[in-house]
Amino acid sequence: xQYRNYGKTGxxxxxFGMGCMxxxxxxxxxxxxxDREKAWEMIRxxxxxxxxxxxxxxxYHNKTSEEVLGEALAEGGRREKVKIVTKQPFGTMExxxxxxxxxxxDNARRNLENTLRKLRTDYIDVYLIHNIGKSTWEDIxxxxxxxxxxxxxxxxxxxxxxxxxxxDYPTFKEVLDFYSWDMCQIQQNLIDVERExxxxxxxxxxxxxxxxxxxxxxxxxxxxxxxxxxQAIYDEYKAPGAKAxxxxxxxxxxxxxxxxxxxxxxxxxxxxxxxxDNIEIFSKPDAVPNCLNDEEKKIITRxxxxxLSLKSIPCTACExxxxxxxxxxxxxxxxxxxxxxxxxxxxxxRRAYMFQTRSNQDASLCVGCRACxxxxxxxxxxxxxxxxxxxxxxxxxx
Numbered sequence: 297x298q299y300r301n302y303g304k305t306g307x308x309x310x311x312f313g314m315g316c317m318x319x320x321x322x323x324x325x326x327x328x329x330x331d332r333e334k335a336w337e338m339i340r341x342x343x344x345x346x347x348x349x350x351x352x353x354x355x356y357h358n359k360t361s362e363e364v365l366g367e368a369l370a371e372g373g374r375r376e377k378v379k380i381v382t383k384q385p386f387g388t389m390e391x392x393x394x395x396x397x398x399x400x401x402d403n404a405r406r407n408l409e410n411t412l413r414k415l416r417t418d419y420i421d422v423y424l425i426h427n428i429g430k431s432t433w434e435d436i437x438x439x440x441x442x443x444x445x446x447x448x449x450x451x452x453x454x455x456x457x458x459x460x461x462x463x464d465y466p467t468f469k470e471v472l473d474f475y476s477w478d479m480c481q482i483q484q485n486l487i488d489v490e491r492e493x494x495x496x497x498x499x500x501x502x503x504x505x506x507x508x509x510x511x512x513x514x515x516x517x518x519x520x521x522x523x524x525x526x527q528a529i530y531d532e533y534k535a536p537g538a539k540a541x542x543x544x545x546x547x548x549x550x551x552x553x554x555x556x557x558x559x560x561x562x563x564x565x566x567x568x569x570x571x572x573d574n575i576e577i578f579s580k581p582d583a584v585p586n587c588l589n590d591e592e593k594k595i596i597t598r599x600x601x602x603x604l605s606l607k608s609i610p611c612t613a614c615e616x617x618x619x620x621x622x623x624x625x626x627x628x629x630x631x632x633x634x635x636x637x638x639x640x641x642x643x644x645x646r647r648a649y650m651f652q653t654r655s656n657q658d659a660s661l662c663v664g665c666r667a668c669x670x671x672x673x674x675x676x677x678x679x680x681x682x683x684x685x686x687x688x689x690x691x692x693x694x
Contacts, residue, residue, distance in 0.1 A: 297346030297579050302379075302559045303507025305456055305478055307421075309379060309560045311553065312578035313349035313509065314342045314571070316365050317356045318517075318564030321694070328694050330357050330364050338571050339368035343378055345575055349560050351509070353383040353426055354407060358694070366415035375417055381479075381509075382411055383426035383460055386436055400439045408448060422456035422479055422507075423448065428471055429463045442475055460511070461493060468493040472500060479507035479559070485515050486551040486596050487603060502557030510552045510561045515635075516644035517564075519548040522599070523606065523640040529599050533592060546577050551596055553578075556585035607634040609681050610674050617668035617678060625657035626668055626678060633685035642688060649689040659686035 298311040320331040320338070339350070350369070352361045362382055369375045389404045412418065425441060436442070448454045456478035461468050472480060480501055482493045489495050501508040514520055522530065522544040531541045542550075552561050561578075565571045577583060588596070611630035620626055632649045636642035652658050659682040668678045 297575065298583050300559050300585075301507075303479055304505040305507060307379060307507075309349045310347045310578070311560055311583065312347060312574055313351055313381075313560040313562045314339065314347050315511070315562040315564035316350060316352040316361045318566050319357060319361065319364060320566055321357075323693050326693050330360055332364055332367070334568075335364050336368040336371075338565065338568055339365060340371065340374065341568065342571060342575070343369065343374045346579065347575065348378045349381070350378055351381045351511075351562050353424075354385065354388055354411060355426075362411055362414040366417065370416045379421040380415060380417065381422040381424065381458075382415070382420055383424035384408065384411070385426040386428075386432045386441065389439075389441065400441070401444045404441060404444055405448075408453060412453065419452055420454045422458050423454040424458045424460050424479075424481065426460050428459045428461050430467050433467065433471060437474075458507070458509075463493065465494045465496055468497050469500060472497075472504065472506065477504075477506050479509060481509040481511055481562075483512040484510050484552060485513050485519065486548055486600055487515055487519070488512075489600070498555050498557050507559040508557050510558055513552045513561050514545060514548050514563060515639070516648070518635060518639035518641060518644050520545050521639070521641055525606070526599050526602055529595060529602060533595050543573075545573065547596065547599070549574075549577050550583070550587060550592070553583050554586060554588045558585075603638050606638045608637045609634055609676065609685070611676060612674060614673065616671045616673060620662075620668060621665065622661040622663055623656055624659055624661050624682070625652060626682070628652055628657060629659045629682060629685050629689070632689055633681075636688065643692075646689050646692040647694065650692040650694060653690075658690075659683065660690070 299308045300311050302309045320334040321328045322331045350365055352365050354362070369378065384404060384407050388407055389400045423445060425436060428436065442457070445454065445457045449457060458477055458479035458481065459471060460481040461471065462483055468482065482497055484492065484498065498508060527544065530544065530547055534541060549561065552558055563574050565574060609630045611627055611634070613627040613631060615627055617626045632645040636645040649658065662679060662682045664679050666679055672678060
């Protein structure tokens, strides 16, 4: 296993970090539970084969992921050998509807204490404010959440303070510059180079000496099974000494391995086969910063361009169609559908659509008023396409 420096903390962490958001599941009707026996086996295998970084969060797997991770690592003295990172969203600090201020901080402490019990540990190596964004950042500052995290650290309950982020670069930079964070976590992959926080976020985190963790390097699993047109591009390149062309997974990982500013790269694994494959990729002698040559970079650029050409609904996410009178997130629906078409697999899109449905933004709410179609600069038949997308995306159980 390759290891990297973790910002200014002095930690050395495995370049591959095991994400615990996509653990194996047992689905029964409209409900699912973590398959604990399989999950424990995978977590312990990872810890015994060089992985010393495990990432989870308060809400993963219906608030059971932390518990499963804690159970797995409590056996065999593994807890002391690894770094555990978990996250609390600002929304859970408000979930008692207490109106902010001191009560938000009381809730944050209560949630942390509950997390420590679930993880069967006295401390968390790095504790994140989860999914900071434009909608929550001002409230986080106003309620002095960072100051409360500093109290947690002074008490020995946590050892590092960080944040995870999905969103545009300007807000990311504002948050990064506001505080001397121990780490930050962003989505980045060969598709999202100029989306999400963009490649510039990677460079800025490196300049500040902040540990940088990459999530979604496989785009929720979408990049694992390239369509034939993409695989043909990959097959043009054969690494020296390799017996076969690289898989889509390895190309995706190597894209982010290449950045010297990156501390660790998370991947949520569902099967032992996936886990072993990931460990093998990150254990190769050349799985190191600046590993890509010019030819490989060109291959990745061509693959990205080809992926982006495969969309079927010509939505540009300009949002001129919004607001929908019924609350449908029209660009969000089309993005999920186009991702399924682009990547040749709909399961990650269906899972993402489940969350959109829970927040009452899904296409089933469309009443066919067609107000959106009058505003669409691409002249998309939005009402009809929403029905197509909904039928393809509905039904994920978790």
